[in-house]
Amino acid sequence: MISNIIGYGWxxxxxVILAIAYLLLAIKQNISCWFAAFxxxxxxxxxxxxxxxxxxxxxxxxxxxxxxxxxxxxxITLPGNSKFLVKTWNRDQHIKAILLIILLAIVSGWxxxxxxxxxxxxxxxxxxxxxxxxxxMVAKRLLENWxxxxxxxxxxxxxxxxxxxxxxxxxxxVYLIIIYxxxxxxxxxxxxxxxxx
Numbered sequence: 506m507i508s509n510i511i512g513y514g515w516x517x518x519x520x521v522i523l524a525i526a527y528l529l530l531a532i533k534q535n536i537s538c539w540f541a542a543f544x545x546x547x548x549x550x551x552x553x554x555x556x557x558x559x560x561x562x563x564x565x566x567x568x569x570x571x572x573x574x575x576x577x578x579x580x581i582t583l584p585g586n587s588k589f590l591v592k593t594w595n596r597d598q599h600i601k602a603i604l605l606i607i608l609l610a611i612v613s614g615w616x617x618x619x620x621x622x623x624x625x626x627x628x629x630x631x632x633x634x635x636x637x638x639x640x641x642m643v644a645k646r647l648l649e650n651w652x653x654x655x656x657x658x659x660x661x662x663x664x665x666x667x668x669x670x671x672x673x674x675x676x677x678x679v680y681l682i683i684i685y686x687x688x689x690x691x692x693x694x695x696x697x698x699x700x701x702x
Contacts, residue, residue, distance in 0.1 A: 520548035521676045528680060531643065532687040534694070536579045543572035549673075556668040557624040560613060560633035567637055575644040591695035593648050602638050609634040624668055632661050648695055651688035655681060 523545035530538030617626035
């Protein structure tokens with residue numbers, strides 16, 4: 506089934522290119538990142554579904570919705586500032602977010618294992634729920650999103666490689682490098698805004 510979808514030759518590579526464009530544009534706080542995210546996710550829906558990663562496939566639908574939401578959120582900028590305000594969460598907010606991710610991953614992983622033929626249901630669920638929370642963090646301009654992405658993408662490298670999605674696995678290795686620069690760029694942006702206020 507994987508070869509039926511990915512065998513067309515252009516779907517996974519195009520999704521990879523758009524996904525990289527999304528991340529690079531997000532680092533620069535360029536609102537066009539959400540267009541790249543939308544179309545990458547649309548293509549990745551077919552890739553993930555064909556690989557038996559049903560939570561990841563469902564996640565792509567969520568990404569499409571969040572691309573629209575993120576675009577609307579990023580249209581709001583600080584008066585007199587071409588770039589947006591980078592925010593942070595406190596420790597309690599992070600604890601709640603992490604516990605929520607783990608709880609949802611256990612419940613959905615159990616359901617997938619019991620009722621479907623999903624591949625690696627618990628890892629699939631963990632990366633999916635983690636990505637849902639983290640995508641919300643990106644839309645809300647939270648600095649720590651980059652740290653969450655680093656953990657999720659590290660797990661995803663193994664997940665995608667195990668399902669034969671070599672290009673996507675390589676993409677997530679590249680993400681780990683780009684994430685460092687994203688965190689550095691947003692930290693600098695936060696510091697600049699703090700000094701002005």
